[in-house]
Amino acid sequence: MDTGRKLKVALLGCGSVGSEVARMMTTHAEDLAARIGAPVELVGVAVRRAGRPRPGIPEELLTTDATALVKRGDLDIVIELIGGIEPARTLITTAFEHGASVVTGNKALLAEDGPGLYAAAAQHGADLYYEAAVAGAIPLVRPLRESLAGDRVERVLGIVNGTTNFILDKMDTSGAGYADALDEATALGYAEADPTADVEGFDAAAKAAILAGLAFHTRVGLDDVHREGITEVTAADLASAQRMGCTVKLLAICERSADGASVTARVHPAMIPLSHPLASVRGAYNAVFVKAAAAGQLMFYGAGAGGAPTASAVLGDLVAVARHRLGESNGPGESAYARLRVAPMGDVVTRYHISLDVADKPGVLAHVATVFARHDVSIDTVRQQGKDGEASLVVVTHRAPDSALQAVVAELRELDTVRDVASIMRVEGE
Numbered sequence: 001m002d003t004g005r006k007l008k009v010a011l012l013g014c015g016s017v018g019s020e021v022a023r024m025m026t027t028h029a030e031d032l033a034a035r036i037g038a039p040v041e042l043v044g045v046a047v048r049r050a051g052r053p054r055p056g057i058p059e060e061l062l063t064t065d066a067t068a069l070v071k072r073g074d075l076d077i078v079i080e081l082i083g084g085i086e087p088a089r090t091l092i093t094t095a096f097e098h099g100a101s102v103v104t105g106n107k108a109l110l111a112e113d114g115p116g117l118y119a120a121a122a123q124h125g126a127d128l129y130y131e132a133a134v135a136g137a138i139p140l141v142r143p144l145r146e147s148l149a150g151d152r153v154e155r156v157l158g159i160v161n162g163t164t165n166f167i168l169d170k171m172d173t174s175g176a177g178y179a180d181a182l183d184e185a186t187a188l189g190y191a192e193a194d195p196t197a198d199v200e201g202f203d204a205a206a207k208a209a210i211l212a213g214l215a216f217h218t219r220v221g222l223d224d225v226h227r228e229g230i231t232e233v234t235a236a237d238l239a240s241a242q243r244m245g246c247t248v249k250l251l252a253i254c255e256r257s258a259d260g261a262s263v264t265a266r267v268h269p270a271m272i273p274l275s276h277p278l279a280s281v282r283g284a285y286n287a288v289f290v291k292a293a294a295a296g297q298l299m300f301y302g303a304g305a306g307g308a309p310t311a312s313a314v315l316g317d318l319v320a321v322a323r324h325r326l327g328e329s330n331g332p333g334e335s336a337y338a339r340l341r342v343a344p345m346g347d348v349v350t351r352y353h354i355s356l357d358v359a360d361k362p363g364v365l366a367h368v369a370t371v372f373a374r375h376d377v378s379i380d381t382v383r384q385q386g387k388d389g390e391a392s393l394v395v396v397t398h399r400a401p402d403s404a405l406q407a408v409v410a411e412l413r414e415l416d417t418v419r420d421v422a423s424i425m426r427v428e429g430e
């Protein structure tokens with residue numbers, strides 16, 4: 001098809017991902033044109049600092065005025081790769097107002113204000129695409145948004161943050177503590193100078209909010225996601241997991257309740273059996289399981305981060321959106337019609353591994369067991385190891401509501417014979 005038309009594209013942000021997108025748009029120009037049906041031309045690149053050498057990007061395309069760029073009025077597509085809430089949000093909405101469609105990788109902004117962005121896109125008849133926002137290169141947004149649009153998704157479970165997976169993997173394989181593993185992740189460039197967003201689970205929680213929204217056709221905000229990071233995970237937790245034939249992963253889990261009336265979304269470290277495929281996701285890789293009523297279990301695996309892998313997802317979106325511009329059509333907008341209740345963490349039903357330091361005296365085990373029984377939490381296994389009048393007690397429960405487990409722990413902490421509740425970890429993937 002030769003329509004004689006050229007599609008004009010502006011790029012906002014030229015960091016790890018943006019620079020790869022600019023490079024690929026140049027090196028793959030002919031293939032992109034053939035696949036889209038018209039050439040895509042990069043007409044401007046907004047950067048924060050001018051005057052830096054940017055190999056492969058003609059200097060005359062660079063500008064430090066992103067606002068003026070998105071207001072040009074002749075843009076077909078704006079690719080936002082600045083990140084963060086502002087100025088990204090204003091730039092994206094301004095791009096819509098001036099007639100462009102938008103491709104972004106900005107999970108923080110989508111989790112904060114996805115509905116606002118969708119509304120702006122719909123108002124101006126534009127597309128909003130964001131495959132790069134969740135699990136980088138791995139096609140996951142499009143499968144949920146399009147391929148599974150005819151099915152009923154029951155659960156999304158996976159590893160969606162590479163930095164924390166690298167740290168936990170390091171702790172597992174080397175016996176290192178959290179701080180040493182974080183130092184190594186920083187030295188190797190996996191963790192950022194300020195690792196808070198990754199290690200405290202904010203990045204994974206934003207992705208969980210996006211995934212839950214897509215999976216359940218319900219608005220799920222960042223505040224709806226229960227979030228625990230990995231900073232409290234100890235070498236002892238990993239050792240204990242290994243003794244149980246498990247490892248520890250930071251998981252994002254979005255589930256429909258058994259009665260289908262509500263959904264939950266959570267991010268926390270959890271033990272998973274070594275036999276589970278997620279246990280063999282090493283280093284900074286991501287992997288996500290999607291369970292749907294008709295499709296059954298699907299597994300998505302690959303590079304969840306990195307300039308080139310993430311740029312692959314951005315370019316895929318660019319092709320899709322460009323085709324729509326040529327065909328004067330649109331991709332899917334927001335789908336939040338189901339309006340399911342987003343239930344609190346207390347409603348989540350799962351298993352627990354609880355490690356207690358107790359006095360090694362007659363009746364202590366019975367006393368501890370009574371607390372579990374009082375809250376209707378059934379014990380699966382108990383393992384005790386004694387040392388000098390003290391004992392460490394590891395209790396693994398059957399499935400129980402999180403609220404019941406929290407009540408058990410609060411009561412255990414009050415017992416004279418319980419010196420410390422050393423760790424509480426959920427057990428998933430069985």
Ligand SMILES: NC(=O)c1ccc[n+]([C@@H]2O[C@H](COP(=O)([O-])OP(=O)(O)OC[C@H]3O[C@@H](n4cnc5c(N)ncnc54)[C@H](O)[C@@H]3O)[C@@H](O)[C@H]2O)c1
Nearest residue numbers: 013014015016017046047048081082083105106305306310
């Ligand atoms: N790096 C990854 O592996 C990865 C993976 C998935 C998604 N993402 C997302 O992609 C986006 C970009 O990530 P990144 O890793 O390339 O970040 P980055 O920090 O490397 O790049 C962002 C760039 O934007 C520039 N910038 C900041 N303010 C600007 C402004 N007002 N105008 C123009 N430029 C401005 C910065 O100077 C920087 O070069 C983020 O939303 C991120 O969450 C990144």
Ligand SMILES: N[C@@H](CCO)C(=O)O
Nearest residue numbers: 160161162163304305
């Ligand atoms: N910081 C993120 C990048 C991808 O969103 C990670 O470690 O996975």
Ligand code: NA
Nearest residue numbers: 131134136138
């Ligand atoms: Na993706």
